[in-house]
Amino acid sequence: MNLPPLIQSFVLHFGEMGSRWGINRTVGQIYALLYVSPEPLCADQIVEGLGISRSNVSMGLRELQAWNLVILRHIPGDRRDFFTAPDDIWQILRTLAEERKKREVDPTLSVLRELIMQQPGSEEERYAQSRLMEMNGLIEQLTNWYDDVKGLDTERLATLLSLGSRVTRLLDAKDRIASLGRKRRGDGQP
Amino acid sequence: MNLPPLIQSFVLHFGEMGSRWGINRTVGQIYALLYVSPEPLCADQIVEGLGISRSNVSMGLRELQAWNLVILRHIPGDRRDFFTAPDDIWQILRTLAEERKKREVDPTLSVLRELIMQQPGSEEERYAQSRLMEMNGLIEQLTNWYDDVKGLDTERLATLLSLGSRVTRLLDAKDRIASLGRKRRGDGQP
DNA sequence: CTGAATTTTCAGAAATTTCCGAAATCAGGT
DNA sequence: ACCTGATTTCGGAAATTTCTGAAAATTCAG
Numbered sequence: 071m072n073l074p075p076l077i078q079s080f081v082l083h084f085g086e087m088g089s090r091w092g093i094n095r096t097v098g099q100i101y102a103l104l105y106v107s108p109e110p111l112c113a114d115q116i117v118e119g120l121g122i123s124r125s126n127v128s129m130g131l132r133e134l135q136a137w138n139l140v141i142l143r144h145i146p147g148d149r150r151d152f153f154t155a156p157d158d159i160w161q162i163l164r165t166l167a168e169e170r171k172k173r174e175v176d177p178t179l180s181v182l183r184e185l186i187m188q189q190p191g192s193e194e195e196r197y198a199q200s201r202l203m204e205m206n207g208l209i210e211q212l213t214n215w216y217d218d219v220k221g222l223d224t225e226r227l228a229t230l231l232s233l234g235s236r237v238t239r240l241l242d243a244k245d246r247i248a249s250l251g252r253k254r255r256g257d258g259q260p
Numbered sequence: 261m262n263l264p265p266l267i268q269s270f271v272l273h274f275g276e277m278g279s280r281w282g283i284n285r286t287v288g289q290i291y292a293l294l295y296v297s298p299e300p301l302c303a304d305q306i307v308e309g310l311g312i313s314r315s316n317v318s319m320g321l322r323e324l325q326a327w328n329l330v331i332l333r334h335i336p337g338d339r340r341d342f343f344t345a346p347d348d349i350w351q352i353l354r355t356l357a358e359e360r361k362k363r364e365v366d367p368t369l370s371v372l373r374e375l376i377m378q379q380p381g382s383e384e385e386r387y388a389q390s391r392l393m394e395m396n397g398l399i400e401q402l403t404n405w406y407d408d409v410k411g412l413d414t415e416r417l418a419t420l421l422s423l424g425s426r427v428t429r430l431l432d433a434k435d436r437i438a439s440l441g442r443k444r445r446g447d448g449q450p
Numbered sequence: 451c452t453g454a455a456t457t458t459t460c461a462g463a464a465a466t467t468t469c470c471g472a473a474a475t476c477a478g479g480t
Numbered sequence: 481a482c483c484t485g486a487t488t489t490c491g492g493a494a495a496t497t498t499c500t501g502a503a504a505a506t507t508c509a510g
Contacts, residue, residue: 076375076385080392083371090364092280094498105395106388113457123500128458149455149508159394174280181273185266195266198296202270204349205295211421212353218424226428231401234408237427238416284468303487313470318488339478339486 071121077106081120092173093133096122100130101139101155110143110152137169160224171216175209182206261311267296271310282363283323286312290320291329291345300333300342327359350414361406365399372396 071078081102088098099120104111111119116127131153134140139162143152156162182202190196222230261268271292278288289310294301301309306317321343324330329352333342346352372392380386412420 074382074385074388076378076380077388080371080375080388083368087364087368090282096498106391108384108387125458125460125501126499129499132458151457159398163398174277178273178277181269185270188266190266192264194298195264197298198264198267198270201296208349208353211418215421215424222425222428226425226432228401229431230425230428231405233427233431234405235412235416235420236408237423238412238420241419241423242416286468315471315488315490316469319469322488341487 071119073103073119077103080106093137096120096126097130097133100127101134104134104140104153104155107154110141110145110154112150112152114150116153138165139169158224160227164220167216167220171213175213179206179209179213182209261309263293263309267293270296283327286310286316287320287323290317291324294324294330294343294345297344300331300335300344302340302342304340306343328355329359348414350417354410357406357410361403365403369396369399369403372399 071081073081081099084102085095085099088095088101091098093101099122100116103116103119113124113127113131116131117124120127131140134153135142140153140155143154145152156165182205186199186202186206188199190199219227219230261271263271271289274292275285275289278285278291281288283291289312290306293306293309303314303317303321306321307314310317321330324343325332330343330345333344335342346355372395376389376392376396378389380389409417409420
């Protein structure tokens with residue numbers, strides 16, 4: 071591996087981390103390298119920087135393209151493919167969220183729905199189904215929230231994040247007022 | 261494997277899925293089985309149900325305990341260890357989020373901070389550092405949001421989810437009003 | 451069409467991870 | 481202390497994943 075020490079540390083860390091995710095070491099390293107490179111890189115520059123085989127780089131880039139994490143660029147008068155990570159880190163986050171959802175939650179959601187449809191053949195299965203329904207409901211709440219939020223532009227998304235739990239305090243205040251009103255009038259639920 | 265078909269399907273799916281996460285197939289299967297079992301299970305019941313070796317079950321349970329995803333129970337007059345997944349699925353979600361953060365983001369955050377502190381030795385490193393700072397900033401925003409939200413009780417959390425992006429619309433309205441006020445008075449920024 | 455540059459594919463080597471069975475350890479009960 | 485039932489550890493077998501080098505395919509210039 072043939073990189074400035076700071077970049078090498080980052081690349082190595084991302085490689086290790088990659089395995090805790092679904093991606094393998096070299097894919098993580100390739101992405102890290104592209105991420106910190108000001109200019110797009112061609113495959114041989116990656117081979118050079120990372121000290122891995124040309125074919126391995128080809129595989130890695132293919133995988134990163136499947137994840138939409140990398141952009142293919144062409145330089146006029148050069149036949150080689152150049153790759154780069156998007157500049158906008160919020161866009162990277164969105165892509166990552168979308169792709170992980172696609173790979174990690176959508177398949178489960180579809181299995182859950184299918185199993186919930188089935189006629190249970192025993193008490194055990196009936197209970198299992200009730201648990202599956204709980205899980206399905208939770209995942210749906212989360213994905214609904216995600217689908218709603220993912221369309222926000224960056225500024226609003228950042229606002230929403232910085233707001234955090236304060237959102238609910240507003241609602242609480244509103245609830246207390248409403249509840250107070252009901253109490254005075256002496257109707258229904260507290 | 262010796263389970264009712266519906267449960268078997270779920271267990272097998274969770275096993276496959278497990279590999280897309282950081283956990284391995286059998287750990288996923290063990291968890292799935294515990295999740296849909298109304299009563300706590302002992303190791304031999306898991307061996308029986310899943311058709312894997314006793315030692316493998318022991319390893320798997322140890323891993324699930326490290327993740328805090330499984331509760332050890334004792335039945336009076338029985339020396340064996342029994343295991344169960346928590347009933348409350350929101351609690352499971354919280355645990356999952358906490359443990360994944362601990363394993364997947366905290367180490368990266370600490371490396372990023374360390375590398376950002378270093379004195380860059382070249383223009384390349386200087387640029388790389390600027391990218392690292394962007395990444396660090398984004399992750400901090402996300403973890404701040406998470407730290408803020410994770411303390412909410414389930415009801416409030418559900419409310420926050422169902423609110424989704426509507427939060428920002430309220431703020432937009434507020435901004436428009438404030439901006440209108442400034443315009444009328446004829447001061448500063450639009 | 452030919453040929454050089456580049457990328458992709460693929461079979462198997464290398465490395466890693468998972469899994470089992472045997473042995474060791476542990477925790478009461480007698 | 482010793483026995484018994486239960487759990488954990490651990491070396492290495494089995495399976496899976498990653499990685500490589502050679503060959504094939506693709507792409508474009510002339």
